[in-house]
Amino acid sequence: MSVPVGNALHQDNYLTHGKGWKSWLFTLDHKRIGVMYLISILASFLLGGVFALLVRMELWTPQRTIMDANTYNQMFTLHGAAMIFLFIIPGIPAALGNFILPLMLGAKDVAFPRLNLLSYYLWVVGAVFALVSIITGAVDTGWTFYTPYSTTTNTSVISITFGVFILGFSSIFTGINFIVSIHKLRPPTMTWFKMPLFLWSLYGTALIQILATPVLGITLLLLLAERALGVGIFDPALGGDPVLFQHFFWFYSHPAVYIMILPAMGIISELVATFSHRHIFGYKFIAMSSIAIAVISFLVWGHHMFVSGQSNLANLIFSILTFLVAIPSAVKVFNWVATMYKGEVELATPMLYALAFLFLFGIGGLTGLFLGALATDVHLTDTYFVVAHFHYTMFGGTAIAFFGGLFYWWPKITGRMYREKWARMAAFLIFIGFNTAFLAQFIMGAQGMPRRYYNYLPEFAPYHKVSTIGAFVLAVGFVLAAATLLHSLYAGELAPANPWGAATLEWHTSSPPPHENFETQPVPGDPYDVDQWVYDAAAGGYVLAPAGASGGRA
Amino acid sequence: MHSGHAQVAHHFPSVRAQFEAGKLGMWIFLATEILLFGGLFCAYAVYRANHPEVFIYAHRYLDKVLGGINTAVLILSSFTMAWAVRAAQLSQSQRLVRLLAATIACGFVFLGIKYVEYEHKWKEGLLWGKRFKPTHQERVVEKDVPPPRPLTDVNPEERSTLPLPAPPPAGLARPEESTPVGGVVPKNVQIFFSVYFLMTGLHGLHVIAGMIVLTWMLWRARQGEFSAAYFTPVDLAGLYWHLVDLIWIYLFPLLYLIH
Ligand code: HEM
Numbered sequence A: 001m002s003v004p005v006g007n008a009l010h011q012d013n014y015l016t017h018g019k020g021w022k023s024w025l026f027t028l029d030h031k032r033i034g035v036m037y038l039i040s041i042l043a044s045f046l047l048g049g050v051f052a053l054l055v056r057m058e059l060w061t062p063q064r065t066i067m068d069a070n071t072y073n074q075m076f077t078l079h080g081a082a083m084i085f086l087f088i089i090p091g092i093p094a095a096l097g098n099f100i101l102p103l104m105l106g107a108k109d110v111a112f113p114r115l116n117l118l119s120y121y122l123w124v125v126g127a128v129f130a131l132v133s134i135i136t137g138a139v140d141t142g143w144t145f146y147t148p149y150s151t152t153t154n155t156s157v158i159s160i161t162f163g164v165f166i167l168g169f170s171s172i173f174t175g176i177n178f179i180v181s182i183h184k185l186r187p188p189t190m191t192w193f194k195m196p197l198f199l200w201s202l203y204g205t206a207l208i209q210i211l212a213t214p215v216l217g218i219t220l221l222l223l224l225a226e227r228a229l230g231v232g233i234f235d236p237a238l239g240g241d242p243v244l245f246q247h248f249f250w251f252y253s254h255p256a257v258y259i260m261i262l263p264a265m266g267i268i269s270e271l272v273a274t275f276s277h278r279h280i281f282g283y284k285f286i287a288m289s290s291i292a293i294a295v296i297s298f299l300v301w302g303h304h305m306f307v308s309g310q311s312n313l314a315n316l317i318f319s320i321l322t323f324l325v326a327i328p329s330a331v332k333v334f335n336w337v338a339t340m341y342k343g344e345v346e347l348a349t350p351m352l353y354a355l356a357f358l359f360l361f362g363i364g365g366l367t368g369l370f371l372g373a374l375a376t377d378v379h380l381t382d383t384y385f386v387v388a389h390f391h392y393t394m395f396g397g398t399a400i401a402f403f404g405g406l407f408y409w410w411p412k413i414t415g416r417m418y419r420e421k422w423a424r425m426a427a428f429l430i431f432i433g434f435n436t437a438f439l440a441q442f443i444m445g446a447q448g449m450p451r452r453y454y455n456y457l458p459e460f461a462p463y464h465k466v467s468t469i470g471a472f473v474l475a476v477g478f479v480l481a482a483a484t485l486l487h488s489l490y491a492g493e494l495a496p497a498n499p500w501g502a503a504t505l506e507w508h509t510s511s512p513p514p515h516e517n518f519e520t521q522p523v524p525g526d527p528y529d530v531d532q533w534v535y536d537a538a539a540g541g542y543v544l545a546p547a548g549a550s551g552g553r554a
Numbered sequence B: 001m002h003s004g005h006a007q008v009a010h011h012f013p014s015v016r017a018q019f020e021a022g023k024l025g026m027w028i029f030l031a032t033e034i035l036l037f038g039g040l041f042c043a044y045a046v047y048r049a050n051h052p053e054v055f056i057y058a059h060r061y062l063d064k065v066l067g068g069i070n071t072a073v074l075i076l077s078s079f080t081m082a083w084a085v086r087a088a089q090l091s092q093s094q095r096l097v098r099l100l101a102a103t104i105a106c107g108f109v110f111l112g113i114k115y116v117e118y119e120h121k122w123k124e125g126l127l128w129g130k131r132f133k134p135t136h137q138e139r140v141v142e143k144d145v146p147p148p149r150p151l152t153d154v155n156p157e158e159r160s161t162l163p164l165p166a167p168p169p170a171g172l173a174r175p176e177e178s179t180p181v182g183g184v185v186p187k188n189v190q191i192f193f194s195v196y197f198l199m200t201g202l203h204g205l206h207v208i209a210g211m212i213v214l215t216w217m218l219w220r221a222r223q224g225e226f227s228a229a230y231f232t233p234v235d236l237a238g239l240y241w242h243l244v245d246l247i248w249i250y251l252f253p254l255l256y257l258i259h
């Protein structure tokens, strides 16, 4: 089997195949759809980031700093909604997953290319509805849209919830596409336990997407009906029950946190294996823990409602089940650490993100246990402790893994290498900035600083100042990262087919891949058999070792 | 869309693989539809368990006969749909077109009857939540009397110790009107109608969506696109239509036939 060694920029590749904006907007190529998603999602991240900086600036002083209380409420709502529904939920599956999944399968496309394009446009329409609400009266309910406030506030709840409803369909269609692709387009020789772990995690994610998202859909529909028609399902004055909204909402939104973290864990599995230059340790445990997480995630939603008045028995059960989630999560962490042990760890940029993930997600997951314990949660709920917890998991976990994956697959997607030094610098700044911003929040949260407050007691001011400074360091880190990537597009060296020495199939084709993904159909083997690959200075990357020769890192 | 024979998209190894992928995708989609309704069924279960008296009292305002006819109509349409798929598989294009038309016609009958029912409710003010303003009830309403004889076990603390209210003076209630259980209208009857309109409304939207899809199939069938070699779209549309019917089969007893 021949594997392309050099780059393919001069040849016909998916970027040059078809010209003009129409060839992009109407494309059915999963790679181009992935790139369109990537751009849109990064734009949302930028937008959400600007809102975040505004929120942090307001919190610089205990009183008014730059905006009034109402604007502040709108800012944190928009920040949360943009980050969750526009960036982090679709982020890894729809952008990176779309690009990589068929390549990892050795397939030409996802099972339903048209559905794939439809789901992209649904994302766009949903985003437009959500963002239009900024003009028509930015919502001030928080991203959770709790009733009864969301049915009484005079802001554009209808527009934003309808937007999120549509985004949900986009997510469902991506999930359907991935499940069917993995079932039906897997080459016969790639058995389930020969699949790359990223695919396992996308599969688990897709399961949650299709099983949980419809419930969010009906919840939002009910909220819309409540606001537009006054059906009263959630309105006590009409015999309804507002706590039912919370049950519905968290029945989706807790599993949704695993829609976010599972694909991130998949990326980390790839990064850790590749940059330890060693076969992944405990493959089956990592794979099955993805599925275990997907299953358990449906049974713990009540841990967001410990103080909502649900019965003590329910609290007890939800608490126990919540502790269970920690087990498969920890199984993964131990296996990653075991993979690095005695490996040849190479501190390339993606690996820096992977290490940051291990550290930050470790903190995020462990503080989840504090919150899952009933007595401590009563004290900590609705404080900055919760805010810090979910930023350590969602940002420190998912977003960090997303950027790790972006730097990892960037050469494959664009055909260009970025400046390693700048990229490492950016990763470092992000890590420092992140911890500065959010460790302070754990402390003030434990001391009783409530979340979502506009004014606060002066004794919390130092923590808020530290946190705001951290947020700006973080922002500088991201600007540098963005500059590095943009710079590579114009001035980066051409990327080899396999710059890192990974063994999964996407590295068996040129960078960027041709329109039909592979010149010659690759033969799937063990996705972590990295020893087959040797570094070839002439090619600037890794090539398959000649038969019989022992491979490995030069 | 191209017409004529079976076509395989470039990324599928065979027609069969493509057919199977389509089917799997459709089944998964149906699962998401069931989950969408699942939320409503869940709300139904919660309110019915907490307030059985509301459901018992209010369901009598639904027209069992019309509901029953609609059930029969949808079952018939499922039958014509299944037959249409069979016709496509046997390349009987004439018959396929007629059966699809029959299925769509059943959809129209269903919606027509539903319209009659809704209109009736509208006139009587038997609407959801905020809009609930029954036109004929004021005489029997006794707001503060707790519902008598709950049917399921109610927390004893919540059960009223008040004696049952005296029957209303004769002549105030028209005899042909259904007398509410124990002569008292329970509180929060509007919640039943909220649930009723949400469930049947969402189902109605699905019927309309299904009819649009079937019309599209009808159009393609008339172009002669389907044959024994290629009938996947008809098959998938059929699956969707059966689901829409199936949901109604649950809605009918849950809303109309409460004991
Ligand atoms: C070991 C794993 C985890 C455990 C045991 C856990 C536990 C909890 C608990 C008990 C709460 C509720 C706290 C309260 O409101 O009082 C919570 C909140 C939250 N968690 Fe986690 N969690 C875990 C992992 C994650 C992950 C991986 C994510 C996301 C990627 C996440 C995102 C969130 C979010 C967004 C909230 C707050 C939502 C809100 O109220 O706005 N968690 N977590």
Ligand SMILES: [Cu+2]
Residues within 6 Å of the ligand: A253, A254, A257, A300, A301, A303, A304
């Ligand atoms: Cu949760």
